[in-house]
Amino acid sequence: MTELTSKFEDMTGSLALPATGKVQKNEVFGKQKPAMPRILISVHEELAPLKAVWQALERRGDCTVFQSYTWLSAWQRHIGTKQGVKPAIVVGWDSEGDALFIFPLGIERGTVCRKLSWLGGDLCDYHGPLLSSQFSHYVSAAQFPALWADIRETLPSHHIVALSRMPERIGGQANPFMTLGGMRAHASSAHMTMLKEDWTSYYEEKRSSGSKKRDRQKRRKIEELGAVSLVTPETDAEKLRTLDVLMAQKSATFARMGIANLFDRPGYREFYRDLAVDPEADGLIHVSHLAVGDTIAAANWGVSFGGRYSYVLASYDEGAEAARFGPGMIQLMELMSHATGTGHTVFDFTIGDEGYKEQWFEVEIRLYDYIEPNMLIGWAGLGPRIAYLQIKRFIKQTPVLWRVFTRLRAARGVLSGACVVRA
Structure with a gap:
């Protein structure tokens, strides 16, 4: 000793x-x-x-x-x-x-x-x-x-x-x-951005004029399909309905990308469902979705802790008409606005080096x-x-190498799906 x-x-x-x-x-x-x-x-x-x-x-x-x-x-x-x-x-x-x-x-x-x-x-x-x-x-x-x-x-x-x-x-x-x-x-880093006191100031500083123009165009296009709003369900049944939609949307994305479905692993689906409605997690877990008319175009399972909003699990409906107008990015901006309005000072994109994060983060966490x-x-x-x-x-x-790997993985996913259909 x-x-x-x-x-x-x-x-x-x-x-x-x-x-x-x-x-x-x-x-x-x-x-x-x-x-x-x-x-x-x-x-x-x-x-x-x-x-x-x-x-x-x-x-x-x-x-x-x-x-x-x-x-x-x-x-x-x-x-x-x-x-x-x-x-x-x-x-x-x-x-x-x-x-x-x-x-x-x-x-x-x-x-x-x-x-x-x-x-x-x-x-x-x-x-x-x-x-x-x-x-x-x-x-x-x-x-x-x-x-x-x-x-x-x-x-x-x-x-x-x-x-x-x-x-x-x-x-x-x-x-x-x-x-x-x-x-x-x-293998990957995490990324986050420091929010301001109001969303408008943050957005104006963060986005270029070209990006803001594209954001407005996509917003107008998606609004032609129905009223757009970020909905935070109140009841347990509503939260679980949103979460079930999220899991279905995310599962379709996993299949397209050739990635093993997270929710098929023992206990994973139950973990997310439990925390979504657990009274002990009240104020910790934020379940929400982007409504376009009467449909759920995108969904989110986020986490609030210590003034930091963590973007943990999100999805969008790849097969819907709204998918052409970037519902995932619209939901992300709505969530960042929500985080700002609810007193968060940090928006954490969490682990992963996805390209969209480049548009927002200032802090890389190795x-x-x-x-x-x-x-x-x-x-x-x-x-x-x-x-x-x-x-x-x-x-x-x-x-x-990463592009080659992701393409091969996606191709494998397509072939696997085709085999299942033929079977």
Whole structure:
């Protein structure tokens, strides 16, 4: 053990921790000097007993919506359990029993090895810890690698660590995981734009005269088909109807592009439906659609958290007459106006390097992956994993290769669809 570690018994008498369900192991971290604060580490197999502590840290500390209790508990309930992921949530406590950080980790049991990764999987555009505002007073950047090494020893047995999609900053703080060696750039970045106090000022500054002219022309054309408005359903039934339309529209797009349908994966459809109507997610999830007359031309499932509106899931009806006039872009501008009017200061386009984002974003968020083997089996699986990530990033960052790849993928989707029809 490193010098950051002392014995658990030193602190048990002075900490009054909440009842937190199953606790696998506990350690105390802190230099062997009276002046240096010590940290009690606990590892938990269940989310529910940590709810109050977790949500208090969300309010007072730094994290993204993808680390919120509401998001991750829904993911674990609908998806994590089906994927064989067992939570291994690390909580760091100060001497007063307050949470300094939460690392929402889990261990997935694969065919060959057990992988330690962030809870939330591919439904989290950003991964990372929840950090108290006091975190850096307890753990410096230089100390974090040693702390992480000790946490690794405290965690249940695993063969490989695979922590992906980590930003360089968590709110106003540096992400401590960036101090670990061997970070690799993720295949894609995320993008966001800073909103102004009113939509008109933002729009006038952001769009060129030519772009504004085209926006007006398309708006007039689509209005000839019916009144255009952004509708936010109020009842659960209306929200679910909009979401079902979104999933149907998005599924058609996936098929055209040759992409596996997200909603066919076990638990994914239930995840989105649950959060759309969960009272715990009230104010967090924004379900809406672009109405053109009596039809839903486009639909949206967005997220509001900490003054940031995240553009997470959107669709449009590719087969409708309105599709010729860019209902997806009209919906996007309506959503940005909505976000401005509801007090958001940031519009987050989230992960992905889609071309339309170039028209709007000023801030690129680079993301990083960390992969580390823990045992011989982990070393055996490390090479293929790294090779896959490097090839994926190279293809995505090379425009010619990415265009060829997307065309081949789309062609495969068309051929697959044709086979299904003939069958």
